[in-house]
Amino acid sequence: MLSEKQVQAKFLRALDKAEIYYIKTIACSKAGVPDVVICYGGIFFAVEIKALNGRLSKLQQYNFDRIENNGGKIAIISEKNINFAIDLLTQKEVLKKIQNKLAQSKKI
Numbered sequence: 001m002l003s004e005k006q007v008q009a010k011f012l013r014a015l016d017k018a019e020i021y022y023i024k025t026i027a028c029s030k031a032g033v034p035d036v037v038i039c040y041g042g043i044f045f046a047v048e049i050k051a052l053n054g055r056l057s058k059l060q061q062y063n064f065d066r067i068e069n070n071g072g073k074i075a076i077i078s079e080k081n082i083n084f085a086i087d088l089l090t091q092k093e094v095l096k097k098i099q100n101k102l103a104q105s106k107k108i
Contacts, residue, residue, distance in 0.1 A: 004051040014086040032059035
């Protein structure tokens with residue numbers, strides 16, 4: 001079983017390798033802030049990294065709800081879904097689909 005720190009390291013290495021822009025929050029003045037913010041295909045994602053059986057705190061859930069309510073995208077990544085998340089983010093076809101949908105949504 002991977003620790004939360006190991007899951008995070010694996011995920012960040014994959015983002016670096018794929019040259020995906022991200023910000024890793026370290027210590028914030030605001031509690032409950034997501035662990036990582038990713039910009040991918042013109043969309044910002046808030047990502048929380050958890051150990052296999054980890055759960056969001058009430059404050060984290062509150063912040064994730066606020067992000068979603070404001071049109072943001074969120075993801076919770078753990079040992080269970082990390083490989084899927086990495087595969088999804090590193091496939092160029094997925095990026096093209098996201099960019100096409102984004103372009104279509106901006107048309108007036």
